[in-house]
Amino acid sequence: MLSALLVMSIIAIALGAVLGYSAIKFRVEGNPLADKIDAILPQTQCGQCGYPGCRPYADAIANGEADINLCPPGGEEGIKKLADLLGVEFKPFGSGAEPKPKAVAFIDENTCIGCTLCLQACPVDAIVGAAKQMHTIIASECTGCELCLPPCPVDCISMESIGENLENWKWRYPVYALQPANTVGRESA
Amino acid sequence: MRTLYKFHGGVHPPGNKTPSTQQPISAAPLPAKLIVPFRQHAGEAAKPVVQVGDHVLKGQLIGEPVGFVSSAVHAPTSGTITVIDMQPVAHPSGLPDLCATLIPDGKDEWFLREASDYRTLPAEELRHRLRMAGIVGLGGAVFPSDIKLRPLRNHPNKEIGTLILNGAECEPWITCDDMLMRERAAGIVQGAEMLRSMLEAKEVLIGIEDNKPEAIAAMHRAVADGGLPFEVVTVPTVYPGGGAKQLIRVLTGLEVPSGKLPTDIGVQCFNVATVYSAWRAIAHGEPLVSRVVTVTGNVRRPGNYEALIGTPLSELIALGEPLPDTDSHIMGGPMMGMPLPSTSVPLVKASNCIIAAAKKLFPAPPPALPCIRCTRCAQVCPAELQPMDLFWFAQSKNFGQAQAFSLFDCIECGACSYVCPSHIPLVQYFRFAKSEIRMREQDKLAADRARERHEYREFRIEREKREKAERLAAKEKAAQAAKPVEPPAVAINPDATPETTAQMKIQAAIEHAKEQAAAIKPKNTENLSAEQLAEIAEIEARRARMREMAKSDVEPPKE
Amino acid sequence: MAAFFSPFISKPDTVAQIMFRVMLALLPGIALYVWYFGPAILVSIALASITALATEAAMLKLRDRPVAPFLKDNSALLTGWLLALSIPPLAPWWLIVVGTAFCIVVAKHLYGGLGNNPFNPAMIGFAVLIVSFPVPMTHWLTPHGLGQIELSFLEQLRYIFIGSLPPGVTLDAITMATPLDTLKTHLHLDEPVKQIFDMPIYGRLAGQGSEMVSWGFLAGGLYLIAARIISWHIPVAYLGALFATAGLFHLADPAHYVTPLFHWFSGAAMLGAFFILTDPVTGPTTNKGKLIFAAGAGLLTYLIRAFGGFPDGTAFATLLMNICVPLIVLYTQPKVFGKKSGGER
Ligand code: SF4
Ligand code: SF4
């Protein structure tokens, strides 16, 4: 009896020591939760969430200051992932915050006056140009955040939606033939 | 006799190959209109190099390769390009793609054909020619052949160096390779010798399934006639024995490691039709403008046709005289083929077979039941996967687990769906899961790049602020040191102080929109890939042309 | 068009056919059962079939699944048959009805229906019955020619449905414990094996009649293997492990431990080896896993038979091994083509 107790306590102390040591040794700098959240956010950096970018929003969620359903570009799936990560209930988007189809900005090169204002607005440096020269958007880097639209004094920037094409087409989820019609309707309702 | 190896699993679907081998390959008549897609190969689509209204000759380049993995596209006959636009193509999505429409002039007049002897040309030049001749894998994967033809000698496994000719043709119904081997064995064998010399391979094995005795005999004869040390190997008929990895395994006993290419183990595998067209391209100077295609299924006259790329499939099907109860069409074989959205889509390099389908030949499967874990799928899977587990993960969209259980080693052969007693469309679930995972990985990459660029931008702004503050401080100091000399006005420096002078500049800019400034360094060019730099350079060049001004320096200021 | 993708052809095999063939393979055993014990078993099977189909249909309706395709898959029928073959044929009608209903409702549908149940439904039914109604579960029919009195088929029917025996006949006069049970009881009384085997209920290898029924199941099982409906792994590993453990004990102390062959041909060993453990839904999917699973079941069967409280061990061994299936499968993932070290994860 006594020896059993002794053994248990020794094990407990040893494990405690290991835990304590690793807590010091492997301490993660920064806020790992915010990092994890940031990894889920789409990095569009559009500010629609009410924060000046994805990272601040991630910090706000990590600190419990913000809800998880504020990022439209992330879509419902983004909310689901956040809900999973944080162990909270899924929450649908509030009104007006619906995700839009993916788009990239496009500068009409004939109208652009080279004012550099859009260039300063772009959160991911996807616009190339110099003062008084025409500006161009690197489509592959543009996140579609629309932040460059308002500053343009000559309204030469438009958003072009990327439709489904042969490069981004995906195989559909196979239709499960055995679902009777009435349950399909009910489940999607 | 060579020792053959076995791969796990496989199925024996009814072959149905005899009907289409009863008559020799015949040339399909010249259609009234050809539709040539610019994306007929794996990789980047070709870039059109002709304009609407251009008159082109047979074999003339109309689309040039862009990027490393890409290939050329040629006019299949002489005639006029009437339209270049989006047209429906044979793709499971049914989405349209960029195509050139060519109205033949009926003369079928060849563009310059330069016949040459491959022995006199360096391998580098041969590869370039094959790329410019649009030679891609004709077995269905349409991977550009030139990329697969780098010498195997550079490879760690150099002592192997095996070139394999794939004449297995394991899919039911398809017989185009069979007929090609029967009738054009000599060309295939000479082509093989050419590819062997390019690869510097030690041995050449020609694998043919034992259900094609005529083809085996013809290839034996051609090898003997050519006096070449090639080995024609008869392999057992089992689906998917014609899969590259499976054939390599059967012939050499080697397993292509997961995620690797055959080259990585010193083996290279080409479809016989690819080898033949590579031979035509070099020895006769004929780019890939036609291919042999099997027309079979619910037709009165099944057979093989040599048809021009771009021929509307409806015309080919008409040659086979489809029976009235034909209700749909399949491109490729019944195991891995795809349903055709319509028969107006054109023949492409990947089209090895067109099957007219009817309910009686391809009955709709009974409704799928739940998986009963009978493991029949696992017993037949050539990739030695556990399809029922993968199905479970794909169905519940548990993509991480699916990947952990080697989803990407699935070759989508369909053997598992074929045997499943619950008739679950397993492969479809796997395709769905794969494309979903790929898309997510792309999104993730894009997000990571965006994050990086955003962080870099913040860092840049911070740095600029600091530098400005330092400059100001320095200026202040200098002003204090030499008060009387310094002019009081602050110079407009568009590079460093855009904020302070923005208003002024906008006004000026709107008024003098066409005004130019030379030698201004563009911004935001610090963190770009070579490709983007090229893109920017191109845009800049265009601007330069438009404005008739000298191109400004686009080199990014390096940190 | 959307649902029509490759492969466009498929083998004509269906779940219904597989289940049907398994039922077909049960027939030799059932025929011998009737030959040695009379047609009462057919009544049980009929009752089980009707109950299975009715409860299956009701559950499908309740769960809002299409009834026809699932009802036609024969899986409920097979479950009913297996249960009927595992319990005494001369049991009151409600025993088999309650047992089958429990199999279908709880063990199958509450776990998600076909393909989703972790435990063998027939064995769950058996376990519930033997725990809840131990007394009727021990009244097995005496084989022909052994009992003092033999009931006519009509009298048997009367007993099954209204529980009345002909005047002057007691239940004990027409039934007996199973040979395994008898063996256990007598071993407890410290009688040597030899002496026990001299009792009239024992035949050449095991129990009179029941050993012949086992031969019937063995024949059916071999047909299943030949027809590639089941793989050889589970029967071989199960019977092998049972033989090996029984053999070891027998060699060590032949006076107290019976021959391995006795174990093979007693109780539900043959039925279990070929028909119960091979249930694909509740068994492992990997070949190595099948070997481990069945060997474990064989060992447990022996241990329960020799040292446990229940006369036969197949049912509990099956259920216990069912619990381990996910773990077994996880650790026996086969090597994927082109991957040297197992399924990496
Ligand atoms: S709303 Fe925009 S800025 Fe906010 S987290 Fe989403 S993508 Fe980032
Ligand atoms: S170019 Fe415009 S839309 Fe695109 S990322 Fe930059 S600011 Fe956003």
Ligand code: SF4
């Ligand atoms: S063949 Fe079908 S039912 Fe059998 S285990 Fe595979 S997926 Fe499940």
Ligand code: SF4
């Ligand atoms: S489709 Fe994939 S999982 Fe199915 S048998 Fe072929 S390789 Fe295996």
